[in-house]
Amino acid sequence: MHVIKDRLHPNGLFMKMFLVTVGLIILVAIAVTFATIRMAEQFFVEKFSITNSQIINQIQYDFEELNYSIVMAASNVDQSSTIEAFLSGEEPDNARMQSLFHVMQQIDHIRERLGNQNVEIAIADRERITYTTNFTYWPASPGVIRGHEITETITEQPNKLLYFQDSQEANDNYVIAAKALRDRETEQALGAVYFPIKEGQLRSFYTDYVKPGNDFYVVDRNGKVVSSSLASAIGQSLPELSQQAERMEAAGVRYREVEFQDTNQIMLAEYLPYFDMYLVNMVDKQTAVGNLIDTKQIVLLLAGVVVLALIIVFLVTKRLTNSLSKLVKDIEAVPKKGLQRRLVYEGTYETKQIGSAFNSMMDELQVYVERLIEAQKQQRHAELAALQQQINPHFLYNTMASIKFLVQMGEREEAEKTIDAFITLLQNTVGNVDESVTVELEVENLKNYVLINQKRYGDRIQVQFMIAPDCMEYRIPKLILQPFIENSFFHAFNKTAEGTISVLIWREADDLICEIADDGDGMAANIESLPHTNRNRQLFSGIGVKNVHERMQLLYGPDYGVSIASKEGLGTRVKLRLPASKEEGKNII
Helix, strand or coil: CHHHHHHHHHHHHHHHHHHHHHHHHHHHHHHHHHHHHHHHHHHHHHHHHHHHHHHHHHHHHHHHHHHHHHHHHHHHHHHCHHHHHHHHCCCCHHHHHHHHHHHHHHHHHHHHHCCCCCECCEEECCCCEEEECCCCCCCCCHHHHHHCHHHHHHHHCCCCCEEEEEECCCCCEEEEEEEEEECCCCCCEEEEEEEEEEHHHHHCCCHHHCECCEEEEEEECCCEEEEECCHHHCCCECHHHHHHHHHHHHHCCCEEEEEECCEEEEEEEEEECCCCEEEEEEEEHHHHHCCCCCHHHHHHHHHHHHHHHHHHHHHHHHHHHHHHHHHHHHHHCHHHHCCCCCCCCCCCHHHHHHHHHHHHHHHHHHHHHHHHHHHHHHHHHHHHHHHHCCCCHHHHHHHHHHHHHHHHCCCHHHHHHHHHHHHHHHHHHHHCCCCEEEHHHHHHHHHHHHHHHHHHHCCCEEEEEEECHHHCCCEEECCCCHHHHHHHHHHCCCCCCCEEEEEEEEEECCEEEEEEEECCCCCCCCHHHCCCCHHHCCCCCCCCHHHHHHHHHHHHCCCCEEEEEEECCCEEEEEEEEECCCCCCCCCC
């Protein structure tokens, strides 16, 4: 295994180029194949939808012809004075039977004009059905029909011929066309005419076009199936059909691919305005398109193309990368020979240029390494000096003198507090070698530092801390805030007898903001103008406030650092912006 790996290692570029090229060829082949299949499917679906649209148009024509026949029959009934006189009840009782006989003759004559349409006619007065051309065809109860929703609806819309679905106890499904009959002079309601149509009559319009996977539905606007080539679907509620049909009508599209009953279907729909229903044709896509593409033949063709591409790419890539592979072997041998080794390069123009550049780089690297070693020595000396200067000896002397004074004055409790603060401060600064500390620990150091200074100089300067609770665990560089507290203590209240220093820490987005504000004398608002003590260093840590800014930019980059806002007589506000992180060294460059 290691032998194979060692042999392939210098040829890494060749292998990558080879594999990437082969991968691209396979990807393109698959994409082209998929696109071809998809385009073929779309072409077939488009042609299929055109053919089925013509079928839909023919079925729609049959529905319109049925509606026209019923409209003409309803108009004849509405215009008949004999039927109007009978329904109004104007004849005397002894002539009632003769009048009914004439009505029956007229209704039968109108029924004959319907031709081969499998539709019957029923006439009802205000109380009950008085006559029907075929009672066995539509066995509706005379009393019930007057309270049916059909009659209630046509009474509210007397000028329209309306269609409704109706189911009888024998499980026969009907579509009922109904129209109110009124007195032509007084507009008084006289009764109604009904045209019951068996579901089988509607189904006969599209039965010849039904095939496996090719089904038809007639649904109302609520999605209830009025008629269907699937007997089990009749009477069911399929609102997804009516909703999709409405969307297609609004978008003006002829067909649409939809998910229906967990299968991918091609849906065609046409609105039947006179019936206020939708004629929907659902075609199973797999059944229609499944055998359109010879997948096996396409896979074999794709495999042949890939094999041919492998051979061509292998030969061409190997020849182009031979000289480069040799150069790689020579470069790998350099560490064993040291920085003094130089390459003898040959081969293509690109290889020669790389070899020449490598030799030049090695010369420059030799000089750089020598300089870097010297710079690291100097840096370590500087870091050692900085650590040794971390606590200023004057601060130690003065603090011890203050504690001695408190003991002499008999203030034992205050002396103990000062000693405890001093010990904690030393532990967190000298004893803790970490570069960064938590906000909580840094604030504790500041409080101890403030306590010691107040014991030395009095409490004319008050310090208040306002730290957001969610910021306590964030880490910041050690002793980054102390120089600004110290600067405010010893330089902000030279003209002012007393004052307050505020320390605020909060989070803004991904940044941590630390602010030290005082209401002292004020000054020019820039880092260079900050006053320095003797020997150009701070009294406690030896770290100047200007050095804090440089230190932050060195650690985190130019987007972070110190900004100062100050005005003479109104105080100074120092703001430090650094990344918010709970992991030590996470944001350091």
